[in-house]
Amino acid sequence: MLLKRTAAVILLLVVVAFLVSSVCGANTRPIQLELRYTYDISEIFGELKYELRDIYVREYNRKGNLIIESSYDSEERLERNKVYEYDENGNEDEVSLYDGGGNLLSRHVYKYDNQGNRIEENLYESSETLQLKSISTYGDHGDMLQTDYYRSDGKRFSVKTYEYDHKGNKTKEVTRSTLEDDVDYERVDVYVYDDDGNMVEEAMCGLDEHLLLRWVYGYDERGSKVKETCYRGDSVDDIDYGYIYTRNASGNVREHVYYTYKFAFGELQEIPESKSIYEYHYFENDAETE
DSSP states (O other), rough: OOOOOOOOHHHHHHHHHHHHHHHOOOOOOOSSSEEEEEEEEEETTTEEEEEEEEEEEEOOOOHHHHHHEEEEEOOOOEEEEEEEEEEEOEEEEEEEETTTSSOEEEHHHHHHTTTEEEEEEEETTSSSEEEEEEEEEEEETTOOEEEEEEEETSSSSEEEEEEOOOOOOOEEEEEOOOOOGGGOOOEEEEEEEEESOOEEEEEOGGGGEEEEEEEOOOOOTOOOEEEEEEEESSSSSGGGEEEEEEEOTOOOEEEEEEEEEEEEEEEEEEEEEEEEEEEEEEEEEEEOOO
């Protein structure tokens, strides 16, 4: 069957994960592997054809923390590795990105206050030179109020502010430039929620809140997202692309399909562009469980 994983790849990933865990200790031993296979879709003589584009792997440890994200190309060659580290409180304090050869590409270092709020982020490039810094402040209820962004020379170049409703849902995010030659830059993101607290609409606006993009989300009875549609305007005719998610009995995504849309012969056509299939593997005492 065409849409089927390569068993050899799974076996290799599992063996490597456990070899690494035996060296690093039980806290880094993966107990869950999440795999995503993405296929490009083309239509030939009315029949859909699927071609593997890439493989994406997530590994979680016994504490439920994501520890490694890996991406492979269609030939099963490692392209990127993202490694996550955590402090004694379980806060993600460092994320390092490596290429397929193990060379460091970038590193994010995070700092937290006594309440566990992330207050600082530092981005270093491969040479360990500071590239970007951000500092966030919070209100009495733990809501993030403002984030200031600084260049490597210490000069602030952007500021982001946030607004919330009475339920604590973020309703607005405003990004402005603080540079003298770019004072007209502004981006406003607006969020709308249903009665259950699910985000049902997100709008990205430019200067004077001119609408640029709009996303509409749909959910199943469990509150899990099953549909995402992007529009380039207010009208339904401005539809641009979308995702449809299928979930398993546990609520995890089983597959998602990416669609684009176009009008032809007076009708809106939905065109499948790619399909991603997900697999979940769980381990206990070095053995896979159901």
